[in-house]
Amino acid sequence: MLGILVSLQLALSLKLSVIITLLLLFTLTITYFINRNQFKQSIWFGLTCYTMILSLGNLSMKVHNHLNYKHHxxxxxxxxxxxxxxxxxxxxxxxxxxxxxxxxxxxxxxxxxxxxxxxxxxxxxxxxxxxxxxxxxxxxxxxxxxxxxxxxxxxxxxxxxxxxxxxxxxxxxxxxxxxxxxxxxKHSIYGLADFVRQRINKSLQKYNYSTSELAVINALLLGQRQDIDKELYSDYVNAGAIHILAISGLHIGIILFILKWLFKPFIRIKYGRYLTAIIILFILWSYAVIAGLSPSILRAVTMFSVITIGMYLKRPYNIYNTLAISAFILLIFNPMILFEIGFQLSYLAVIGIVAIHPLLFKQLKTPFWFPNKIITLITVSLAAQLGIFPLSLFYFHQFPGLFLLTNVVVIPFLGFILGYGLLIFGMALIGVPKSLLTDIFGDIISLMNHFFKWIAHQEAFIFKDIPMNWFLVIGLYLIILLFTRYFISKSFSRLVCALVVTCMFQIGLFFNQYWYSSRNELVVFHKSRHSMMSKKSGLNLQVFHDLDSLKLNLDYNIPNYRVGSFIKQIDYQAIQNVYRFNQKQFLIIDSLGIYQNISFHPEYIILSQSPKINLNRLIDSLNPKVIIADGSNFKSYVKRWTETCRKRKRLFHYTGEKGAFILKED
Structure with missing residues (x-):
């Protein structure tokens, strides 16, 4: 992973990367033969090995980068x-x-x-x-x-x-x-997989499932979420159940359990263990291909493939090593997968479960079987949530407060739903007609959709617009890591490290707030057919716009800016004609095109709502330094203004091409 990240900063050619990796591999081979029989070990073999793997990450990036090939x-x-x-x-x-x-x-x-x-x-x-x-x-x-x-x-x-x-x-x-x-x-494996998915969908149509039911069935069992409408997808996100619609370790683990049970008689025959392992691996990877080979599917199938090999060959396996092997294989074949949100969250969730779940369960377990099952569901959900919590806040800026209720209610039945769904797929493919059995499955999916919709509408438990940056993400993960290490093996030094990092994180929070509160800026946003600008003063924001209430509620520009700039308070106002920021004057000329009675010379002119003006005459009259056109103007007007400013050697900024105009305080 470090080699992949380093390659983004190094402008090494593909040829040079190959040469460096081969030289390091040759050096590693020599150091291995020199050190293998030495009683006293040196650091050189390990250092060479780390360097070679680092170079391998860089080489993987160069090899898979299409832009490195001349026939692109x-x-x-x-x-x-x-x-x-x-x-x-x-x-x-x-x-x-x-x-x-x-x-x-x-x-x-x-x-x-x-x-x-x-x-x-x-x-x-x-x-x-x-x-x-x-x-x-x-x-x-x-x-x-x-x-x-x-x-x-x-x-x-x-x-x-x-x-x-x-x-x-x-x-x-x-x-x-x-x-x-x-x-x-169809001539590729992806085309054949798509053909199988289309055939399954066509076969399911005779069961008269609703659009939302069929969309969830596709996502739940085939990993295809294209047909899920925005509202239903939002319900699953707000309920903290979106992981159910992404085929992951839970799904593959259930399928492995079913396959292990089905092929149990094979173990009794000669070479039965080898044969069973090969068949299960073939089925798992066939399913992964049909389901679209998303990052979470690849991680889960690769990891469970290693577990299957260890299980049937009677070899011990370590879950951390299994995770590392699966990540290494995936990154060798597709290094860009490292930047997939699904890849990152999938591995962090599993690491959280493996590292934190046993600690939580140990503290809460009872002598009774049934309560322990409920406690297991709770602790697994908490552990997974702790694993992804900082990063999910960074990407999505929200936290579903009822995720425990969601997981405790649905997860126990998910194995049954998946098994039931696979049975329905088989029935559809062999032409079994619509029956009570198929109707019940549709009712179960519909009930699950309605449950998540109800959870999602408990808005008091959905915490939105939570600001987060990389500094806070790293700090939170350090705190989680160090406290986990302390509870694994309690010692005074580990407790001190955890508490010191917590104190440093709190100091960082104060510095973070100071940093954002000391940055003031004026922004002219790009908004198609409308005008919108803002003035940031510390952690307060004034927004000036010409949108009605409905369009303002549907607009994402201000919420995105609020979260990204750690804004605490927003004041919405109507657009005015004159603004002052950083000792500079701004004049907005709208569709009326009135500017003749202006008694000052603004440094910045903002053109909005396609004013019918003679720009040459305006430049002669007001002599502005910069002319800004926002997204409310006709493109034909903008093209004409661009040419005029080029001839008159005036800076011209059109938000539709250059993005929002941002002026920071000196």
């Missing part, structure tokens, strides 16, 4: 020019559609007949498309590659960076009339 499409096509061309694409993944487009991840095969490779984001207008492509479909499309959209407002989710972490560096917007289908044959 970015070397053949200048994305900034957006030249109209002919592309041959192969669909790799079907994404969740948005309000306007069907969305896919596709690989470019040719550009104007020239062979290339590389992944792009394909957007096909819903208004013009009756096509629903599947994995492995090959299409020909006429259009142009466009740059990915960067975040335009502060503390906004960086979707461009997210896509680049998935080796996607451009996108195409198109319509059905510009697309022709070349082939629909």
């Amino acid at each position: 499409y970015t070397y053949e096509y200048k994305i900034s020019e957006s030249k109209f061309s002919q592309f041959q694409l192969q669909i790799l993944e079907v994404l969740k559609p948005n309000s306007f487009n069907q969305r896919y991840v596709a690989e470019i095969k040719t550009i104007n007949g020239s062979p290339v490779f590389g992944n792009i984001l394909l957007n096909i207008s819903k208004d013009s498309s009756l096509l629903n492509f599947q994995v492995d479909d090959k299409i020909e499309i006429n259009g142009s590659l466009q740059e990915l959209y960067k975040p335009l407002n502060p503390h906004q989710f960086d979707y461009k960076r997210y896509l680049e972490n998935h080796q996607i560096y451009a996108q195409i917007y198109s319509q059905a009339k510009f697309i022709s289908v070349l082939s629909t044959k």
Whole structure:
């Protein structure tokens, strides 16, 4: 992991990375043979080994980075020019559609007949498309590659960076009339997996499950969440149950338990243990492929594969080593998975369960069987939540207060639901007609959805907009780690370390508050068709806008800014025409275009609502240093203003291209 992180900072070529790794491997081999028979060990073998593994992480990043290969499409096509061309694409993944487009991840095969490779984001207008492509479909499309959209407002989710972490560096917007289908044959393992999922879904349709029931069945058993609507997904998130919809160790562990029971008779035959292990591994990995090979699935299947091998070959296994082996294998084959939220939370949850659950259970266990089962559910949930708590706050800025109730009620029945669901899948595939058995499964899923909806609507127990940064995340994990070590083996020195780090964390909180309270700034946000700006004074924020109450409640710009800047109080006001910040004057010229009666010369002009003005005359009259156009203006006006400012050598800032305008206090 450290080698992968280091590679992001080092501009080493692929060739040089290979040479360094081979030299370190050669050195490691020599030090091994020198040190293996020595009674007194030196540090050189261990040091060389660590350095070689560090270099291996760097090499893995270089090998898997598409931009290191000359036949990547970015070397053949200048994305900034957006030249109209002919592309041959192969669909790799079907994404969740948005309000306007069907969305896919596709690989470019040719550009104007020239062979290339590389992944792009394909957007096909819903208004013009009756096509629903599947994995492995090959299409020909006429259009142009466009740059990915960067975040335009502060503390906004960086979707461009997210896509680049998935080796996607451009996108195409198109319509059905510009697309022709070349082939629909399935030839890759992902295409065959998609075919199996589509067949299962088609077979389930005769059972008349509702849209929400079918969406949850797909997520619960196939790991596909594209069809879950926003409201239902939000219910699962707010109830602290989103992990149920992500196939993880719980799901794979239950499947392994079922398989172990089914293949128990095989152990009695000759070489039965080896045969059983091979069959179980084949089934687990086949299921992982069908379920889409998400980070949590990969982690779980890799980990349980190691456990299966140890179990059937009668070899001891350590859960920490098993986790390390699975992470190492995954990062060798896909180092970018390290930056997946699912990968990080999945491993942290398991580490939390393994490290903290035994300590909690030891303190709470009773002599009775049934209470101990309830206590186990509670302690496992608490341990997993402690493992992911700091990082989930950093990514999602909220905490579900009723997660214990959710897990205690649902987890005991999840194994039954999964087993029942697999049975329903089998019945659907062999053509068993609709019956009471299939209806009951739909009712169970519907009941689960309604339960989580009820939990999610207990808003008093959902703590939202919790500010968090990397400093606080690291501090919280250090506190959890050191107190866990203390309770594993109590000693005075460990207690002192834990308490010292806690005190340092509290000091850091005061410094963190001082840092944000001493930073004042003015922000002109980008908001399509509207104007919005803010003045930050310490931990207080004044927001000026022209939105109605409904649109203001649906807007994420201010909540994102509030959390990212640790704002405590917000005051909303209507847009004014004149502002003063940092000894500088701001003048807003709206659709009325009135500025002739201004008695001062503002350094900054903000154009909003497409004012019909002569910009040359305005520059001559007011002589501003910077002209800002927000998202409420027509693009044709912005284009004309850009050209005028270029000729008049005035700084021009359009929020739709350069992002929000931010002026910090000197």
